[in-house]
Amino acid sequence: MRPLIRRRTVVTAGALAIACALSVPTTAFAKGPGGSQFDVEGSNQQDGGKTLESRIVYSGSTGGSHGTRSSGFTPVGDWSPPACWYEPKWTPDEFAEEFQKEWDIPHSSGVGEAHDLAEEHYKNGQPYKDFNKSETGKGMWWDAVRDRSREESGDPAAFACDTATFWVENGETPAVKNAVTPEILAQLAYSRIKVPDTKVTLAPKDTTKVNLPTWAWLDRATFKDVSVTASLDVAGLNISATTTAKPVSLELEPGTSDAETYPASGECRLNDDHSIGEPYAKGDAGRTPPCGIKYLRSSGDGTYKLRATITWNVTWTGTGGAGGDLPDGTFGTTQDITVQEIQSVNR
Numbered sequence: 001m002r003p004l005i006r007r008r009t010v011v012t013a014g015a016l017a018i019a020c021a022l023s024v025p026t027t028a029f030a031k032g033p034g035g036s037q038f039d040v041e042g043s044n045q046q047d048g049g050k051t052l053e054s055r056i057v058y059s060g061s062t063g064g065s066h067g068t069r070s071s072g073f074t075p076v077g078d079w080s081p082p083a084c085w086y087e088p089k090w091t092p093d094e095f096a097e098e099f100q101k102e103w104d105i106p107h108s109s110g111v112g113e114a115h116d117l118a119e120e121h122y123k124n125g126q127p128y129k130d131f132n133k134s135e136t137g138k139g140m141w142w143d144a145v146r147d148r149s150r151e152e153s154g155d156p157a158a159f160a161c162d163t164a165t166f167w168v169e170n171g172e173t174p175a176v177k178n179a180v181t182p183e184i185l186a187q188l189a190y191s192r193i194k195v196p197d198t199k200v201t202l203a204p205k206d207t208t209k210v211n212l213p214t215w216a217w218l219d220r221a222t223f224k225d226v227s228v229t230a231s232l233d234v235a236g237l238n239i240s241a242t243t244t245a246k247p248v249s250l251e252l253e254p255g256t257s258d259a260e261t262y263p264a265s266g267e268c269r270l271n272d273d274h275s276i277g278e279p280y281a282k283g284d285a286g287r288t289p290p291c292g293i294k295y296l297r298s299s300g301d302g303t304y305k306l307r308a309t310i311t312w313n314v315t316w317t318g319t320g321g322a323g324g325d326l327p328d329g330t331f332g333t334t335q336d337i338t339v340q341e342i343q344s345v346n347r
Contacts, residue, residue: 054145055087055234056185060242061226062192073193073245076311076328081191083150084161085178088140088168088234095122095141095165096131122165132167139169140235142179147191170236182318185230186241186326190314193228193245195331200250200308203280207338210298213262214337215289216252216308217277223247226312241318245329249311250276250291255304255337258297262289295339303336 075081090098099122103115120126132139144161151158161178168174178184202208203215225247231240250268252261268276268291277291295304309332317323 055089055232056180056188057231057233058189058192058228059231060189060228061194062228072197072331073195073312073329074331075190075326076330079327080157081187082147082178082184083155083157084144084146084159085180085184085188086142086144086161086163086174086176087180087232088237089143089145089165090141091235092131092133092136092141096133099123099131128167135167135169137235139167139172140237141165142168142174142176180232180239182239182241182320182322183316183324185232185239186243186316186318189228189230189241189243189316190326190329192230193226193243193314193329195226195245195310195312195329196222196224197331197333198222198310199333199335200252200306201279202306202335202337206336207340208295209340209342210295211342213289213292213294215277215280215284215292216250216268217279217291218247218250218275218310219279220273220275223275239319241316241322243314243316243326245312245314247274247276247310248313248328251309251311252291252293253307253309254293254295255306255334256295256297256299258295259304260294260296262292262294295337297339298341299337299339303338306335306337307332308335 089095099118103118122128122131132141143165144163146158146161163176166174166176173179173181198218200216200218204212208214225244227242227244229240229242232238248270252266252268254261270276271278278289280289293306309330312329312331314326314329315323316326
């Protein structure tokens with residue numbers, strides 16, 4: 001059996017959606033107007049700028065010029081940023097051109113019917129006439145955009161935006177779930193935050209002794225707030241949102257049950273000066289570190305994997321004074337720790 005390519009369209013003024021399936025030798029979803037699925041990630045333009053995929057622009061701590069997704073910053077709990085959303089895509093002339101280009105396929109069984117129904121809806125007055133060209137400058141055609149990485153991973157949420165291409169007048173907010181707003185922009189910015197891959201400073205550094213407290217800390221200078229701004233500026237819509245992540249705690253996981261953490265919870269909170277823990281200084285050998293670990297057993301010929309996970313508090317502000325909290329995010333790194341037995345000399 002050959003895989004399916006899907007197109008969807010709207011057939012009546014009451015927005016009755018009809019999905020047509022056509023067997024073709026490809027596994028990709030169609031990029032067609034009139035409600036087709038767009039396999040995109042919302043990073044401005046792809047394909048050498050030939051295909052407009054999203055008009056949203058990202059700036060700040062994105063880890064790249066195109067606002068690519070962070071590879072390790074993960075929300076706490078089961079919340080996740082939108083895997084798909086709706087945004088202004090085309091002027092009437094642009095939509096007409098896109099429609100013609102994407103439906104320029106053989107009108108075999110099924111596809112011909114879908115094409116005719118879509119043409120009735122957007123071109124022949126049922127309910128739109130000639131792609132709404134008479135309303136040029138008064139609005140835009142909106143369509144769904146997908147987060148590419150979540151689409152490619154098969155995340156069902158990436159396929160949830162199934163409303164066909166729709167017209168929105170300038171200044172109006174469509175009553176469609178995940179239609180772009182400052183809050184949606186803030187959530188999309190969240191998914192593109194790149195936090196520093198900070199290595200926790202340890203003393204002793206990489207090799208410690210059994211029952212010897214190991215101090216851990218992060219300096220304020222390397223432990224700063226990060227933020228990403230998402231902006232959308234098209235005819236009739238100019239909105240933006242900035243999402244900011246502030247580090248609040250460090251959790252240490254020794255990599256073995258034969259260890260104790262300081263404090264006992266393993267969570268080192270942010271100090272008043274926005275650092276975490278306290279640097280080891282000469283003369284501190286007899287003190288208990290405010291943030292650290294004590295290994296109770298040697299690592300033998302190997303090492304323990306010390307995992308240091310930083311929790312970030314996330315907030316956002318947006319156009320019109322909007323703003324609020326978003327779920328905390330975490331980012332973890334691992335370090336190899338060698339633990340040796342203390343050598344003694346018998347006389």
